[in-house]
Amino acid sequence: MGDVEFHHLFPIHHKIHPEDTHLDESDNHHVHPQRHIKDSEESPSCNHSSINTSKDQLASSESPDRTRKCRKPTPLLLIVSVFLLLILGVALLLYYKLSPSDSDENPSKHCRQLPASFGNDCKYRCHCSNSTEICDKTTGRCKSGCMHGWMGTNCQIISSIFNTVTINAKSHSRHIVTCSIYKLWYHWMNVYLSLDNGTKAYTLVNVSNDGVVSASDQRLNATLQKGGGTDEPDNVSFVFVFPEEACDLEGSYTCQFKMVENLNTKFSVLSVFVEARPNITEFNVEDYYYSISNHSLSCSATFASNPTNDIKLEICLGSSYMSITDNPAFTLSQSSDVKTLGKCSYQKTVFYTFDFALVSNGTFLRCVATDQNLNITITTICDALVLRSPDISVTVEPKYQSTVPGSTVEILCHANVSNYEWKEIHFDYANVTTSLRMLSIVPTDSSRIFGNNANATVFSKNDIVNISFILLTTEVVPFCNTKMELTCNFEFLDKTLGRKNDTGTVIVKAPPxxxxxxxxxxxxxxxxxxxxxxxxxxxxxxxxxxxxxxxxxxxxxxxxxxxxxxxxxxxxxxxxxxxxxxxxxxxxxxxxxxxxxxxxxxxxxxxxxxxxxxxxxxxxx
Known part of the structure; x- marks a missing residue:
């Protein structure tokens, strides 16, 4: 039909010789519209357009003298022919405009089968949110949007999804976060939990498709739960355990994964913040405070890196408490000493002094640390201030020696008496059965002193007192492999002074x-x-x-x-x-x-x- 030619719109009359109208017996029953009947060389041919002429028609038109005359078309026939031609042209135009091309740019001829696909050679699957929707065959765009876990203009990027984007962790807490992968009909090999702490990025947990978990940090673990169908995700649950100090777990985490197929991927991000629980690390109260010593107190605590914290001392009053600064005997000597311990915590210390004459002996104090952001307050037990005069330390040398009866033993006694006045210095002897004061020295006669069984020489210089004792092991002492404890004992005019006396041991060996x-x-x-x-x-x-x-x-x-x-x-x-x-x-x-x-x-x-x-x-x- 497309090959029909129209030579004339109006017929041209020619003479037809009868001998030229004869049809060969081998001719088909129908004559193709483009076939022309030969005229004689003397007469021109008579052409007919788009009119099929049968043998019967030709036979009926033959005259006895075998001459044929061309018929003149009627006007109605011409009008109908033109109208049909117009309709045919419009139909052809619409067919070529509306039907997809067979070229690579429009692959509709190759992307009609299911599952829905698009692109060159139909190699991309549609990932539309509406599972019944067929994406654009050229661009892959979905009117209903992308499936959960897929993104991009043509929904060809698969992304991991955390069920939360932030963890605000406290000390001694445990958190579980789930990473979901909507794999559909594809396959993944491994899922990784990676940390970027600002200075270094590294993988902490690796989960294989068969559920094998390996973690480089014992504070982290993971479990795998696979989906039951293609529309259900595979879920990897990561477990975080935050001990007392876990600043190094703070940072930006990504749920990375590796697919078997060559797909574009995007990784979900989780931000972890660690808030350190306040902890009192030191409450420094001396065992004793003396009138001539440094009268100071201090308390140290660690806090999270936020400004809403406080540390102070309180006076324990039975069942109630009073701020230490409300007592005029105490003064805050230094507001605080701050020391950074890590990325998420630091140490704060407060210092107080007190007036020895104003404070009461046995006053009980406690340290209080408060983190208002975490709404946590911790305290120490109440500790007492013990006020007393200082201890005078006395040393005896040598610590151990042995001798036999009839010999002498020398012992050196040393003491730093500072500016305190001593009343007497005694040289005492003791064993398991007997105690005896062998010699006493008074400061008014501190030259060479003689006793019954011992003598001494005192050497004083400024605040230092040295005494050399000589023990005479005569028969009056009950010796029998005797273990003798020899003590240098000071007595001071100020009876409140403490004394730390020292002892030397002498073994007096008996003969056979x-x-x-x-x-x-x-x-x-x-x-x-x-x-x-x-x-x-x-x-x-x-x-x-x-x-x-x-x-x-x-x-x-x-x-x-x-x-x-x-x-x-x-x-x-x-x-x-x-x-x-x-x-x-x-x-x-x-x-x-x-x-x-x-x-x-x-x-x-x-x-x-x-x-x-x-x-x-x-x-x-």
Whole structure:
């Protein structure tokens, strides 16, 4: 129909020769509109436009002389033909204007199938909020907007979504925030919780698609809950635990994720702020306050980084409290000392002084720290002010020494008496059973002082007092490995002054006692017999052995120590009882007529000898 040609609007008459109108038997039943019937060379052809001529029509028009004449079209036929042509042109125009192009710029021919898609080769899926809507085939734009979790002009950007945008955390709190990913029919591999604290960005939690969680910070954790359908999100819940100090958890967090498909992504942002709970770190009240000391108090507390906080001292009055500044005895000496501890907290300290003469002994105080922003107030227990005169410290040197009876012991006593006047200085002796004041010194006669068993020399210079005590270990002192506690004791005119006296220890060691030799009635050659040496002594520093000699004028010789046995027994005397058993050696007995036991004491540096005895020896030939 599109190939029809119209040569003339009005017919032109030609003669038609009969022989030229003959149709070949092989012609089709219908004649194509563009086919022309040949005229003879002598006569021109008669053309007909868009009129199909059948064989019957041609047969009926033949004259006996085989001549054909062209018919003249009627006006009505011409009008109808023109009208039909106009309608056909308009229809063709509308068809080409309204139907989509088959080019790449308009892919409607290729994007008619479901699911709805758009773009070149229909490679993009529609993500419209209204699931029944088909997006624009060219731009992908949705009239109903994008699905939840998707954004962009063509809804092709997938975004993570936090269920909150801010966490205001306090100390000792726990928070859970959920990150949702509306994956639809796509797939993700990992979800990451990343922190940017202003100086560094790093990943803290990693969650895989199969639910494996790895966290680089023990204060963070996560759980995964997958959606049941394509329109339900996968939810990753991140758990934050904020201990006492968690400033490093403050910052900007992003819920990042990695998709299997090549999709554009956008990450949701969470802001975390940490507010430190107020904490009183130090309430400095001395154990004692003296009239000549520095009379100061202080209290320190940590706060969050906000200006709405306060720290102060209060006086405890039973069940009520009064500000310390309401008492004229106390003065705020320094408003505060601020020290930054981190990004979210700092330390504040207040200082007070008091007048020793105005304040009452036993006044109870407490420290109060208030954070008005957090509406939190914390306090210490009430602590008492104890007022007293200062302690005078006395030292004694040496702390430990040992000696033996009959020797002397020197002890140096030292004290800084400041500007206080001392009344007497005593040198005291004590053991587990006895206490004795051996010497007293008065300042009016502080030259060399002699007592019954001790003497002293006082060396004073300014506020320093040094005394050298010499102890005489004579027989009047009950020595028996005696542990002596020697104390330098000061007495001051001001009886309110405290004293910290020092003590030196002296061990006075007793010599071996009860040293005896025990012989059997008789010693028969060839029969086993023994000789026993016994003494009360310290087995660690004393040796006990058997000696013999021919006569009293000769030097003794030591008995053989082969198969000698030593036994140590507890005793009620000063030292343990030590018994050394010698097997009788007849060779030694024949050459020595008298025997004795000898104890050598290392501390004394000498031998102690028992009485000599003569053994009865029987020799059998």
């Amino acid at each position: 006692t009860n040293l005896t030799i025990a012989l059997e009635n008789e010693y028969v050659d060839g029969v086993y017999s023994t000789i026993n040496c016994t003494a009360n002594m310290n087995p660690n520093n004393t040796m006990l052995f058997l000696v013999g000699k021919e006569t009293t004028g000769r030097e003794p010789t030591m008995a053989p120590t082969i198969n000698v046995q030593t036994f140590v027994e507890q005793s009620n005397d000063c030292s343990p009882k030590v018994r050394v058993v010698y097997p009788a050696d007849f060779t030694f007995l024949r050459s020595n007529s008298i025997l004795a036991c000898v104890a050598f004491d290392k501390d004394y540096g000498q031998n102690f000898t028992s009485e000599y005895k003569t053994p009865s020896i029987i020799i059998i030939n």
